[in-house]
Amino acid sequence: MPTRPEKVYYFGTCLIDLCYPQAGMAGIELLRREGIQVIYPQQQSCCGQPAYNSGFPEEAKKVARQQLKAFPKDYPIIVPSGSCGGMLKHHYPKLFADAPEAAEAQRFSERVFELSEFLVRVLDIKLEDQGQPIKVTWHSSCSALREMRVIEYSKSLVRQLKNVEMIELQRERECCGFGGSFSVKQADLSSAMVADKVTDIEQTGASLLLSGDCGCLMNIGGALEHRQIPIPVKHVAEFILERAHG
Amino acid sequence: MANPVTVDFPRNFTKALNDGQLRRNLRAAMDTLGLRRRNLFSDPEAFEQLRARGDAIRRRALSKLPQLLEQLERKCTENGIQVHWAETPDEANRICLEIMQRHNATRVIKGKSMVSEEMHLNHFLEERGIEALETDLGEYIIQLDHETPSHIIVPAIHKNRDQIARLFHEKIPNTPYTEVVEELNAIARKILREKFFAGEVGVSGVNFAVAETGTLCLVENEGNGRMCTTAPPVHIAVMGLEKVVERLEDVPPLLRLLTGSATGQLITTYFNMISSPRKPDEKDGPKEVHLVLLDNGRTQIWADPELRQTLKCIRCGTCLNHCPVYTRLGGHAYGYVYPGPIGSILTPQLEGLENAGAMATASTFCGACEEVCPVKIPIVDILRRLRIEAYNKVDSPHAVKGHGYKVNAMESLTWKGWALSNATPWVNALNAKLLGLLGPQLPRLPAPDIVKKWTQSRTLPKFASKSLHVLAKEKGLSDE
Amino acid sequence: MSNARANILARLREVAPQADTAVPEPAAPPIEALSHADQVDRLKRLMEAMHAEVYLTDSGNWTAVLKDVLRQRSLNGLLYAPATPIGTTLSESWESDLPPLVGYDQVVEQSKERLFGIDAGITSTKGGLADVGALILWPTPHEPRLMSLAPAVHIAVLEAANIHDSLADAIAREHWQDKMPTNALLISGPSKTADIELVLTFGVHGPKELIVLILDD
Numbered sequence: 001m002p003t004r005p006e007k008v009y010y011f012g013t014c015l016i017d018l019c020y021p022q023a024g025m026a027g028i029e030l031l032r033r034e035g036i037q038v039i040y041p042q043q044q045s046c047c048g049q050p051a052y053n054s055g056f057p058e059e060a061k062k063v064a065r066q067q068l069k070a071f072p073k074d075y076p077i078i079v080p081s082g083s084c085g086g087m088l089k090h091h092y093p094k095l096f097a098d099a100p101e102a103a104e105a106q107r108f109s110e111r112v113f114e115l116s117e118f119l120v121r122v123l124d125i126k127l128e129d130q131g132q133p134i135k136v137t138w139h140s141s142c143s144a145l146r147e148m149r150v151i152e153y154s155k156s157l158v159r160q161l162k163n164v165e166m167i168e169l170q171r172e173r174e175c176c177g178f179g180g181s182f183s184v185k186q187a188d189l190s191s192a193m194v195a196d197k198v199t200d201i202e203q204t205g206a207s208l209l210l211s212g213d214c215g216c217l218m219n220i221g222g223a224l225e226h227r228q229i230p231i232p233v234k235h236v237a238e239f240i241l242e243r244a245h246g
Numbered sequence: 247m248a249n250p251v252t253v254d255f256p257r258n259f260t261k262a263l264n265d266g267q268l269r270r271n272l273r274a275a276m277d278t279l280g281l282r283r284r285n286l287f288s289d290p291e292a293f294e295q296l297r298a299r300g301d302a303i304r305r306r307a308l309s310k311l312p313q314l315l316e317q318l319e320r321k322c323t324e325n326g327i328q329v330h331w332a333e334t335p336d337e338a339n340r341i342c343l344e345i346m347q348r349h350n351a352t353r354v355i356k357g358k359s360m361v362s363e364e365m366h367l368n369h370f371l372e373e374r375g376i377e378a379l380e381t382d383l384g385e386y387i388i389q390l391d392h393e394t395p396s397h398i399i400v401p402a403i404h405k406n407r408d409q410i411a412r413l414f415h416e417k418i419p420n421t422p423y424t425e426v427v428e429e430l431n432a433i434a435r436k437i438l439r440e441k442f443f444a445g446e447v448g449v450s451g452v453n454f455a456v457a458e459t460g461t462l463c464l465v466e467n468e469g470n471g472r473m474c475t476t477a478p479p480v481h482i483a484v485m486g487l488e489k490v491v492e493r494l495e496d497v498p499p500l501l502r503l504l505t506g507s508a509t510g511q512l513i514t515t516y517f518n519m520i521s522s523p524r525k526p527d528e529k530d531g532p533k534e535v536h537l538v539l540l541d542n543g544r545t546q547i548w549a550d551p552e553l554r555q556t557l558k559c560i561r562c563g564t565c566l567n568h569c570p571v572y573t574r575l576g577g578h579a580y581g582y583v584y585p586g587p588i589g590s591i592l593t594p595q596l597e598g599l600e601n602a603g604a605m606a607t608a609s610t611f612c613g614a615c616e617e618v619c620p621v622k623i624p625i626v627d628i629l630r631r632l633r634i635e636a637y638n639k640v641d642s643p644h645a646v647k648g649h650g651y652k653v654n655a656m657e658s659l660t661w662k663g664w665a666l667s668n669a670t671p672w673v674n675a676l677n678a679k680l681l682g683l684l685g686p687q688l689p690r691l692p693a694p695d696i697v698k699k700w701t702q703s704r705t706l707p708k709f710a711s712k713s714l715h716v717l718a719k720e721k722g723l724s725d726e
Numbered sequence: 727m728s729n730a731r732a733n734i735l736a737r738l739r740e741v742a743p744q745a746d747t748a749v750p751e752p753a754a755p756p757i758e759a760l761s762h763a764d765q766v767d768r769l770k771r772l773m774e775a776m777h778a779e780v781y782l783t784d785s786g787n788w789t790a791v792l793k794d795v796l797r798q799r800s801l802n803g804l805l806y807a808p809a810t811p812i813g814t815t816l817s818e819s820w821e822s823d824l825p826p827l828v829g830y831d832q833v834v835e836q837s838k839e840r841l842f843g844i845d846a847g848i849t850s851t852k853g854g855l856a857d858v859g860a861l862i863l864w865p866t867p868h869e870p871r872l873m874s875l876a877p878a879v880h881i882a883v884l885e886a887a888n889i890h891d892s893l894a895d896a897i898a899r900e901h902w903q904d905k906m907p908t909n910a911l912l913i914s915g916p917s918k919t920a921d922i923e924l925v926l927t928f929g930v931h932g933p934k935e936l937i938v939l940i941l942d943d
Contacts, residue, residue: 010718010723012714012715012718014668016714017678017713017714017715018678018681018682018709018710018713019707019708019709019710020710021710021712021713021714021716021717022710024714024717024718025714025717025718025721028718028721028723037724038723038724039723039724039725039726040714040715040718040719040723040724040725041725041726042671042675042715042718042719042725043671043725045667045668045669045671045674046668048668050664051661051664051665052630053611053630053633054633054661055630055633055634055635055636055637055638055652056634056637056658056661056665057634058665059661059662059664059665060665062665062668062669063664063665063668063669065669066668066669066670066671073726094627142610142611142612142613142614143613146612146613146614146616146617147613173614174570174612174614175570175610175612175614177570177610178610179609179610179611179612180610182607182609182610182611183699183700184695184696184699184700185607186259186571186607186608187699187700187702187703188256188259188260188263189259189263189571189574189575189608190610190703191702191703191704192263192574193570193571193574193610194703194704195703218707219704222700222703222704222705222706222707223703223704225704225705226701226703226704226705271923274923275923275924278924279924292755295752295755296755298752299751299752299754301749302748302749302750302751302752303751305748305749306748306751309748311738312735312738312739315734315735315738316735330730331728331730331731331734332728332730333728333730333733333734337728337730381931382921383919383921383922383930384919384921384922387921387922400920400921400924401921402921402922403921403924405922406923407922407923407925410922427922427923427925427927428927430922431919431922431927431929431930434930435929435930435931438931439842439931442842442931443838443842458903459902459903459906460906461906461910467917467918467919467920468917468918468919468930468931468932469875469917469930469931469932469933470930470931470932472871472875472911472932473875473931473932476871476872476875476909477834477838477872477876479835487734493903494897494902494903494906495894495897495898495903497893497897498892498893498894498897499754499894501893509920512772512857512858512859512914513855513858513859513860513912513914514914515776515913515914515915515916515917515918515932516911516912516913516914516917516932517860517911517912518909518911519906519909519910519911520908520909521906521907521908521909521910522908523908524908525867525908527867528866528867528870528908529830529832529833529834529837529867529870530833530834530870530871530872531834531870531871531908531909539734541730541734541737545734545737545738546737548738548741549737549741
């Protein structure tokens with residue numbers, strides 16, 4: 001872990017960029033409140049994971065190179081997603097292993113941090129809960145859980161909020177069935193998995209679902225809405241920022 | 247393989263997903279197996295240490311594979327075990343048949359062996375007038391129902407006791423209907439003991455073969471494995487050639503990892519180590535022991551350092567138990583002998599991507615399999631590699647069989663377009679703007695296939711009118 | 727004659743030398759050394775958990791314990807090995823109300839009916855494993871393999887001094903790699919299965935009961 005830096009880069013992820021910008025802005029705001037200067041390179045786009053996991057590594061590399069270019073300086077790169085963070089941190093070195101950019105990709109990957117881990121471990125953020133009592137439940141994305149291993153940090157942020165009761169899912173460690181292209185290539189399987197996840201969420205009696213990954217939230221939130229279950233979903237950054245604002 | 251099977255994955259998957267009974271049977275069983283495993287490996291640090299050893303032992307064995315196979319052959323031969331080599335399942339089947347015919351055997355009793363499933367040995371023998379009877383209780387049950395194993399450790403786990411009760415009642419003469427598990431066991435015991443008594447050849451698999459001593463190790467609970475390898479005058483052990491380990495001292499950690507991962511047991515009821523046929527002064531045990539080493543594509547897998555890791559597998563089945571896809575489908579839907587995560591990396595390599603490549607798409611890359619794998623097989627990396635080689639012709643002698651079978655102009659073009667957009671900031675910005683403008687209208691446009699599939703169980707996400715790029719700029723964030 | 731062997735080995739050998747895929751091997755974690763009493767206790771506890779019936783006795787009293795065990799059951803005979811020390815002790819002290827002692831004195835081909843028909847068999851053991859609760863058996867010409875497998879009740883005599891901490895420990899101390907027998911066995915309880923709905927039931931193909939007499943002098 002680095003010491004508290006003056007400046008950080010922010011990698012917003014393509015999904016947040018297009019569909020959930022308010023979650024992305026919340027992450028930025030949390031960093032700024034801690035006195036960190038956030039740099040948002042306009043040249044950034046996608047981490048490349050969709051192509052990488054679908055069998056198109058050359059296309060993934062082309063996009064990944066653009067990110068290497070967009071984040072050239074020695075600042076930490078903060079990512080509000082375990083999945084995209086995992087791609088940048090753990091897969092860039094593999095993707096470029098035999099390429100001229102190998103050393104650059106390695107250095108880049110070492111600068112990548114998932115947002116909640118950075119807030120907790122580097123900034124030691126303290127949250128004052130201004131909100132009304134609420135019951136929430138938590139979804140762990142597989143990459144945040146197994147690749148980035150940051151779930152404990154994300155949940156510790158929620159636990160700092162004294163009026164928030166967090167009820168755990170029965171199968172917290174089980175995938176929601178998103179898996180990027182899997183959700184359409186294996187639509188029936190994916191539907192079966194998200195259906196079970198939704199049932200699990202319903203059984204907690206929580207009135208809100210939190211997660212640190214917008215891909216899962218898009219999947220689960222879409223399924224909740226499809227079944228007309230009135231449980232909204234929210235990125236953890238957006239939630240804690242709202243609670244801290246009152 | 248001689249007869250490539252065409253598997254209709256989408257049809258199989260849909261059928262399995264709609265089978266409520268199957269889903270309930272599997273869920274209950276996999277939850278139990280997962281819980282037992284967690285209870286056994288309750289100390290994560292100790293487990294990590296143990297599996298680091300398991301990984302290293304298997305890697306070392308594979309790194310010396312040609313030498314170890316020759317050493318195994320030499321030691322076995324010195325001990326009196328006859329060693330045979332087979333490049334294909336057909337060749338392995340013929341070796342077994344020839345041995346059986348030499349002994350005029352018509353009744354063969356079998357212990358559980360996944361390699362014999364890979365060979366379709368029972369079918370091969372039956373066509374030639376030899377009865378091959380499965381004696382493991384689970385295998386016996388599915389053989390009665392003309393099925394194949396749906397799990398590599400608990401082969402009849404897709405059935406519940408009612409289904410087994412009906413099966414016994416219908417297929418075994420004079421058997422009353424009973425759902426009492428003890429009574430079902432007793433019925434099988436009675437029938438199979440007669441078969442053990444009369445069996446002329448015993449066939450088994452091998453869990454580990456020790457090169458140093460020429461010892462075949464078998465792990466089991468029921469005692470049928472001991473029966474098959476002790477009571478008949480001839481024992482034939484079939485094994486995939488990757489199962490060799492270097493030294494006897496390599497066995498204890500692997501044994502612990504195997505039984506703990508598979509069923510959460512500290513040790514099975516029996517651990518059976520066979521190093522020779524009956525010696526002149528001994529009163530029982532087979533007079534001949536044969537070991538059949540099967541390649542069937544393993545040497546091709548072995549040649550590539552990444553794919554080679556597939557061969558570390560010790561067939562504990564724990565990746566199946568923890569896989570969110572397997573627990574919803576069961577083994578039969580995969581259509582091949584090895585299901586679940588290990589099956590999805592092994593089968594396309596054995597059978598060719600053009601036949602089994604679709605198995606590699608049946609994963610969300612959630613990594614639950616890797617997390618529990620006792621020998622640290624990088625299952626997700628290998629799945630990804632298979633997806634890549636499915637779409638790309640690879641100019642390497644180590645390419646996976648059937649590479650490039652999916653080469654598809656339309657899909658490639660889509661990804662090229664995606665790459666262009668995401669590697670060119672102004673195109674990307676334009677796209678975001680267009681999607682933001684169109685966002686609310688999109689649901690009204692004619693839905694492409696991809697949207698139809700997504701919306702079968704979910705609503706569509708909405709594109710924001712202002713992207714994060716735009717919001718960040720408006721907020722005055724620096725763009726260094 | 728097939729060329730499979732040559733072809734397979736040739737394929738393995740033709741692979742261009744590549745980065746060695748072996749990784750450094752972590753050492754075995756230190757074995758927790760158990761006291762003699764703990765060894766006995768742990769083996770007994772673990773084997774009982776696996777439905778073995780375990781009696782602690784000593785070399786003076788074990789036949790009395792055995793006789794009690796046999797009198798509680800109605801058995802048609804006890805398969806034994808006349809030429810072993812256990813066999814001698816048994817034949818010298820046998821009583822008429824006990825199931826008759828039957829020797830395993832012919833090869834299996836001539837005695838299969840007897841082996842599959844008799845209710846119980848008694849064997850010695852080479853040792854035990856404390857960490858997992860298992861017996862080590864190395865069947866011999868006097869005590870063949872089926873003695874511990876075919877009869878429905880297997881009685882095993884274990885000398886407490888021969889209990890090892892673990893399998894790794896037994897292999898290392900006794901240099902098994904230099905002298906593996908025809909068949910070496912670990913046995914942790916009566917035969918069992920969980921193939922139907924994972925319901926654990928005992929006595930499927932092998933012995934339904936395992937009775938262990940631990941002789942601790």
